[in-house]
Amino acid sequence: MLITCLFCLGMSAYAQENRHLRLGDTVPNIKLAHMINFPTATSTLSNFTNKLLILDFWDVGCLPCIAGFPKMEKLQQLFPKYIRILLVTKSSAEDVRKLFLHSAIARNCTLPMAIADSNLSSLFAYQTVPAYAWIDKNGVLNHFTGTPFYLKEEFIKQFIDGKKLNMPLKDEYGNFNCFESLLTEGGGRNLSNVSYYSMITHGINFDGQFGLPLVDFKTGRRLGIHMLNQSRVNLFLSAYTDSLPSNGFTRLENRVILNLADSINYQQYDQHYLDDHWKQDNIFCYEARLPPERMHLLYKVMQRDLCLYFDVKVRIEKRIKPCLVLKALNPINPTFKIRSKGGKQHLTLPYQTDSLIMGNTNFGQLIFAVELLFNSTNGSRQILLNETAIDPSTPVDIRIVKNVKDLTNFRKQLQVFGLDLVPEQKSINVLILSH
Missing domain, CATH: 3.40.30.10 (Glutaredoxin)
Incomplete structure (x- = not known):
């Protein structure tokens, strides 16, 4: 069969x-x-x-x-x-x-x-x-x-001159379903009764990178994890995410220390996105599915798989690092100056214009904007921490305009709203990879 x-x-x-x-x-x-x-x-x-x-x-x-x-x-x-x-x-x-x-x-x-x-x-x-x-x-x-x-x-x-060139072939699927399990994509095998597996593959011919829960579309129940076309470092960061708390910030590559001779293989996708040779060797997919009663072990399984497959040892250590810390100036009532007065939702992010305007928009968008400004692909790659204790879903009103990428100017305007982005030396967890 x-x-x-x-x-x-x-x-x-x-x-x-x-x-x-x-x-x-x-x-x-x-x-x-x-x-x-x-x-x-x-x-x-x-x-x-x-x-x-x-x-x-x-x-x-x-x-x-x-x-x-x-x-x-x-x-x-x-x-x-x-x-x-x-x-x-x-x-x-x-x-x-x-x-x-x-x-x-x-x-x-x-x-x-x-x-x-x-x-x-x-x-x-x-x-x-x-x-x-x-x-x-x-x-x-x-x-x-x-x-x-x-x-x-x-x-x-x-x-x-008629000599052969060894070019990598571009052969991308036009109908790949990124939300479906790798084991069933394309309408293939009858594996609906499988209750546990984990797998690592090289990158697939698909336009995009994804890190998503594996979900049963009929019940909405989470089945596992499903990551497509990721660098080695991104896979390890996903597996050890609970050990690197940042309270909302998601780009954690600058909290990884590589004690590896082949560290170029652990660089990020965006450093090599035009290099098909590098991507063929260094982009991977990971998928794991566990029964509901074992779902709490999901990231332990992923950690084990990655360490075994890549022959890497991982340890978490405290290190003193320069950070930018998002803080509330009034810890007792941190949303006093930003809680939304209501009205129509409006959001202007700093990659659209030289401004950050939030009207009745959830606080999580501020975290996203700060990351965009100070830890993006083209930004300064600062280690970011959130110590505001503000619920990301809290609706807020914030308006910061002109020269928002300048930290001094950004802080000055942010302080008007009872917040600050403070440079501090902090003792934080870092992920250390070694052979």
């Missing part, structure tokens, strides 16, 4: 993805309905044959894609007799027009562009950009990848 289910799953998956081109397929002569930087407003793919054709799939919201346009132009100039480069986007003509208004790089690009595309893009299995298709002079798809690493003079020469 199990063998039959596996066979059906494979056939079903192939049928769903069969419309996508595979390496070695001949690319059909697709019509390109909206052209820019080209002699005619429309074209067909046959106008780009008889040379190596590199399709650069991009989007108006992909800053790394747009930043790469000058590099692509330089390659076209270096090899005018041997390659053609076509920039392809699903973005609408209006969105591209708006991009040109504020991006000199996009506006000044001279490469031909196929915009508002649906025909050509639908042939390739991708959900994220950038993506690059290498089609030889005979119209055969040789490579489809998500890494710009091979867009270099040396690799172009190797390809022209």
Whole structure:
């Protein structure tokens, strides 16, 4: 019975993805309905044959894609007799027009562009950009990848000379259900009677990272934990979250000390999000399901699994660290100056404008905003602690405007509302990983 289910799953998956081109397929002569930087407003793919054709799939919201346009132009100039480069986007003509208004790089690009595309893009299995298709002079798809690493003079020469390039394949599912168990995703095996398991896999071809409870959709009862495309450090942080209290703050990477020779493998996804080679080796999924009477052991199981699989020892130690501590100036009545007066809910976060405006919005959004400002991917990565004792669901009114990323200015305005974000040396728990 199990063998039959596996066979059906494979056939079903192939049928769903069969419309996508595979390496070695001949690319059909697709019509390109909206052209820019080209002699005619429309074209067909046959106008780009008889040379190596590199399709650069991009989007108006992909800053790394747009930043790469000058590099692509330089390659076209270096090899005018041997390659053609076509920039392809699903973005609408209006969105591209708006991009040109504020991006000199996009506006000044001279490469031909196929915009508002649906025909050509639908042939390739991708959900994220950038993506690059290498089609030889005979119209055969040789490579489809998500890494710009091979867009270099040396690799172009190797390809022209007939040498093989070992590019990682980009092959992303367009219909992956991130909320379903990895063991049943795709309508596969009949494992509904399983009451306990734990598993670790390498990253999956799916657009996103998730850390969610595993839930029975019929009853709403929690069954376990379900984490997709996470770095090693994020997995350990999830397993030991109860040992690193922060009272609402979630980014805890700066509370990890790595005593490891291979520490680069424990870096964060956002440091390597364009490096497909690194992601293939260092992004993982974890899933565990326990019976209800054992659910309290869930994180103990996860700790055991991670330490065994990665051959790592973990200990929790107290260390003196510089922190930013969110405090109430009046501990007896901490919400005296911020408790909402009611009215319509309104929230403006500092990544939208240079301000933080909360009207009848829960206090947890302030914690989120502080983390966004002082412990985000592009921020200062401060260790943040919350000592306000304010319930995150408490509705509050807060207004902080202008230069909110400056800590001194942020504190001055926050103090008006009976709160402060105080730099202090604190003895806190840290997670130490060693072999």
